[in-house]
Every structure is written in C-alpha cells, then in structure tokens.
Amino acid sequence: MKQPGFVFLSGSFREIQVKFLRQAHPVPISFLTKMDKEKIEELKIQTQKWLNEAQEFIQKVPPIQIYSAIGVVLFTIFLFIIIRLFKRKSSNTIVLTGLTGCGKTVLFYQLRDGSSHQGTVTSMEPNEGTFVLHSETTKKGKVKPVHLVDVPGHSRLRPKLDDFLPQAAAIVFVVDAVEFLPNCRAASEYLYDILTKANVVKKKIPLLLLCNKVDKVTAHTKDFIRKQLEKEIDKLRASRTALSSADIANEYTLGVPGEAFAFSQCQNKVTIAETSGLTGDISQLEQFIREHVKP
Ligand SMILES: Nc1nc2c(ncn2[C@@H]2O[C@H](COP(=O)(O)OP(=O)(O)OP(=O)(O)O)[C@@H](O)[C@H]2O)c(=O)[nH]1
Ligand SMILES: [Mg+2]
Structure with missing residues (x-):
C-alpha cells in the first residue's frame, strides 16, 4: 500500500x-x-x-x-x-548645546525619564538616545520618537557638535540664567560660531535659546538674556570682521551690515524660552521639540 x-x-x-x-x-x-x-x-x-x-x-x-x-x-x-x-529624510534629531554646567544633561534626563537624575557630572561624551518624550508616554496613538543628543560644553569636546549638525532638525542652545553675566562673553562666542556654520545657515536649522535654571530667584529674565547676547554678538561681529579674511574661521557673516545685531536678522529662526531642568518645568522645550519633530 x-x-x-x-x-x-x-x-x-x-x-x-x-x-x-x-x-x-x-x-x-x-x-x-x-x-x-x-x-x-x-x-x-x-x-x-x-x-x-x-x-x-x-x-x-x-x-x-x-x-x-x-x-x-x-x-x-x-x-x-x-x-x-x-519624507524619509525628515529628521528627528534635536541637538542640545551650550556651555559646560548650563544643565543640558539634566534636561536630557528630564525629557527621557521625567526625572533630573540629581548629581550629574561634567559630560565627557555626547549623551545620545532615541525615545518617546516621557511626558508623551501615556499618550494614545502613535508618537514619533525623538533622537536627542546632548553635546558636552567643554571647549575640547565641542567639535563633536559638527558630527550631529548635518542631521539636526533643530538646535537647543542652553544658557545658565543664574550664572549668565560671568559667562555671557563665552556663551556669545559659542553661539556666534553655531549661527555662522554653513550647515546651520544653508539648511536654516531653527535654534531655541533656552534660559535654564529659572527655579532660582536670582535667574535673569529671557528678555534680559536675549538683549545681552545680541549686544555681545554685535561686538564680536565687529571685531571678527576687522580681522583679515584669512583669519576668519566662521563660514558665514551674521546679521545685516550697518545695523545693530538682532536674532531676528538670522537666516534661521531663533526663538527664546525658559526652563528648569531641576524642577521638571520643561514644557516650553517639549513644545519646541514637537514643533520640529512631528508626532
Ligand atoms: N538650580 C538648578 N540647577 C540646575 C538645573 N539644571 C541643572 N542644574 C545643575 O547644574 C549642574 C550642571 O548640570 P549638567 O546637566 O550636568 O550640565 P551640562 O550642561 O550637562 O554640563 P556639561 O556636561 O559639562 O556640558 C548640576 O549640578 C545640576 O544639578 C536647574 O534647572 N536649576
Ligand atoms: Mg552634561
């Protein structure tokens, strides 16, 4: 059979x-x-x-x-x-930059975990992660994850920023609103360098000036910070243009020649907001991120 x-x-x-x-x-x-x-x-x-x-x-x-x-x-x-x-090229990368100690790493943890992870130390490597913002984890429906990069503020590690700028959907420049005045010059120099980078100017990467640590009563207001930075950048622009063209490291010039510098003159959109990474008051930062990384 x-x-x-x-x-x-x-x-x-x-x-x-x-x-x-x-x-x-x-x-x-x-x-x-x-x-x-x-x-x-x-x-x-x-x-x-x-x-x-x-x-x-x-x-x-x-x-x-x-x-x-x-x-x-x-x-x-x-x-x-x-x-x-x-469509495939639309980026979800948000880059956090700023001087050392302004609170980038605390903000990174707040966005990811909803906690400040007290006791952060000066970062030696960029902090990187792709995640759904902590505040959106309870949201129903599909939410696009954000690729967040926290670039250390130490001057020797700042060149790492160039690795992430080509793919950045937006930049967050964090400023310590408490210790602002002593760091105003250094912050302006770093900001000037970012705002004149070819990648930023050509691609018109939006930038958020984020005044952090507003939980402290001694924190300066965002309007004060904006005006001081504009004044300082104006001075920097004058001194840098006076240098011979061979010495100018910056790829593009800022603002309108003959007019006092204002962020509104930038090719890319520059906005300003306030946060406290320590207390978790970061709604303005989350709003900015969601404007540039659509859910
Ligand atoms: N009061 C107050 N302190 C904060 C806030 N955010 C951060 N700090 C403190 O500021 C210090 C530096 O914070 P970090 O997040 O490590 O700073 P960073 O910008 O990552 O510094 P680098 O890694 O060196 O670039 C820490 O002692 C934090 O506790 C804030 O919103 N309010
Ligand atoms: Mg850090």
Whole structure:
C-alpha cells in the first residue's frame, strides 16, 4: 500500500489533485479536464478580443495623446519617488548645546525619564538616545520618537557638535540664567560660531535659546538674556570682521551690515524660552521639540 505522504512528495499539485480524484471519483475526471479546457479556450478568445479592441483604440487615438498619457504617468511616478525620498529624510534629531554646567544633561534626563537624575557630572561624551518624550508616554496613538543628543560644553569636546549638525532638525542652545553675566562673553562666542556654520545657515536649522535654571530667584529674565547676547554678538561681529579674511574661521557673516545685531536678522529662526531642568518645568522645550519633530 502507498503511503499518503509519498503522494504529496511526488509530482505537481495538478498531478496530486488528479490522483486524489481518481481514487475518490474515477468517473468525473474526464469531465473536469474537459471543463478546464473549455474555460481556457474561453479565456483565450476573450483575451484576444480585448487585445484587438485595445489595438483598434490605439490606432484611432493620435500618437501625441498617447505620448502625453505616458508622460503624465512617468511624471507621476517620478513625483511619487521624490516625495518618498524627501519624507524619509525628515529628521528627528534635536541637538542640545551650550556651555559646560548650563544643565543640558539634566534636561536630557528630564525629557527621557521625567526625572533630573540629581548629581550629574561634567559630560565627557555626547549623551545620545532615541525615545518617546516621557511626558508623551501615556499618550494614545502613535508618537514619533525623538533622537536627542546632548553635546558636552567643554571647549575640547565641542567639535563633536559638527558630527550631529548635518542631521539636526533643530538646535537647543542652553544658557545658565543664574550664572549668565560671568559667562555671557563665552556663551556669545559659542553661539556666534553655531549661527555662522554653513550647515546651520544653508539648511536654516531653527535654534531655541533656552534660559535654564529659572527655579532660582536670582535667574535673569529671557528678555534680559536675549538683549545681552545680541549686544555681545554685535561686538564680536565687529571685531571678527576687522580681522583679515584669512583669519576668519566662521563660514558665514551674521546679521545685516550697518545695523545693530538682532536674532531676528538670522537666516534661521531663533526663538527664546525658559526652563528648569531641576524642577521638571520643561514644557516650553517639549513644545519646541514637537514643533520640529512631528508626532
Ligand atoms: N538650580 C538648578 N540647577 C540646575 C538645573 N539644571 C541643572 N542644574 C545643575 O547644574 C549642574 C550642571 O548640570 P549638567 O546637566 O550636568 O550640565 P551640562 O550642561 O550637562 O554640563 P556639561 O556636561 O559639562 O556640558 C548640576 O549640578 C545640576 O544639578 C536647574 O534647572 N536649576
Ligand atoms: Mg552634561
């Protein structure tokens, strides 16, 4: 006796079907194949009819119309591909920068875990992570994760910023609102360097000036900080333009020549906000991130 498994292993599906039917109903097999043949013949005739109709139609239509139709189809496909490529490139990277000690790492943890992780130390490596913002973890529906990078403020580690700028959707420049005045010059220099980078200017990467540590009563207001930074950048611009062109490291010049510098003159959008990484009052930062990384 043949094993049922053997029937399955040998021959095509059609053979197996015939073998099975031969065993079960020996008579209707010829009827089934006849039916099949008739159906195939019918299909052949129908296809031939359609082909003839299509040929007749094409012959009637002027060639210019056919070429235009092909052109429209090709253009639509091309447009579709371009849109897909463009969509894939939309970045979700937000870069946190600023002088050392301004509170970037605390903000990073607040955004990720909703906690300040007290006791942060000067960072020696960029802190990087892709996650759904802590405040959005309870949200229903799909939320796009954010790729957040916290670049250390130490002057020797700052060049790391250039690794992340090409893919940045937005930059957050953090300023210590308490210890602002003693660091105003250094912060302005760093900010000037960022605002004149080719990547930032050409791609018009939006920048948020984030006045952090506003939980302290001695913190300066964001308007005061903005004005002081504008004044300092104005001075820097004058001194840097006075240098011989060979010495100028910056790739682009800032603002409008002959006018006092204001952030509103920048090619990229510069906005200002306040946070406290320590207390978790970071709603303005979260809002900025979501404006540039759509959920
Ligand atoms: N009062 C107050 N202190 C803060 C706040 N955010 C951070 N700090 C303190 O500031 C210090 C520096 O914070 P970090 O987050 O480590 O600073 P950073 O910008 O990452 O510094 P680098 O890694 O050196 O670039 C820590 O002692 C924090 O506790 C804040 O919102 N309010
Ligand atoms: Mg840090």
